[in-house]
Amino acid sequence: MDIHCRRAAELISASMDRRLTLYERTCLALHTMICTACRAYRRQVRMIRRALRGDEQQTFDGVRSAESSRLSSEARRRIQSALEQHD
């Protein structure tokens, strides 16, 4: 039941994406009890998730990159007519 940090980090990450098995949960719990670094890892990945999910300002939804590219009016017309066919 003794796991090293590399495995523990893997399980911490997996626990965010799926339900761990009882065995996995037990190994992980025993490890994090004695390992500050892995507890810190867990805290960090949770903070990352919270930052992404709670992003009301839509920081991650577009505005990034200083690029000011815009759809040309021809592109707009082409897309518009494609949409009309589907709408």
Added chain:
Amino acid sequence: MSVSEQALEKPASEAAGWLTEHGDALFRYAMARVRDPDVAEELVQDALVTAIEARERFAGRSTDRTWLIGILRHKLLQYFCDRPRHGAANAPEDFLPESILEKEFNEKGRWRTGPAKWSSAIEQDELRRALVNCLEKLPPRAAEAFLLAERHEIAPDELRNALKVSSTNHVYVLLHRARTALRLCLERTWAAEAAKG
């Protein structure tokens, strides 16, 4: 009333409204990743057509913009994940190499430096700005996959199809590598800022 609720009430030409309102943002987002206006335009069109077909299933969980960007991210992933050899599956290595973990762990499986306890005083906005930078340093397909999972809450099973990997396990492997790479990048960002004073 939220933007999405308004959208649900408008029937016919809401797609035209999406194009007017979010077209440039979608285009910019695609451009930042594919750097080809023709491809970017096509991806935006694909995303909007898919949005028309999927709008009944859109229960107004997020804003229109977030929802549309999520669809665009799917299209980007498809674009990045299409392989020249038809039908061949992708492997986690095609997104992020395992060597990312070697940076963090020694041969005994112990942390080399080890994650620090991040202060709860870190502002959400500050964290997000740093995250945007760190996401840009990931290979684009890895970044899009991670955002679909973490921001848009796309389930691993569904991601497996979008990523064209052969098992859901590969999705977990990939997400773990992405998380680890991001947390390392963020920690270096804080360290660099602390050094500047």
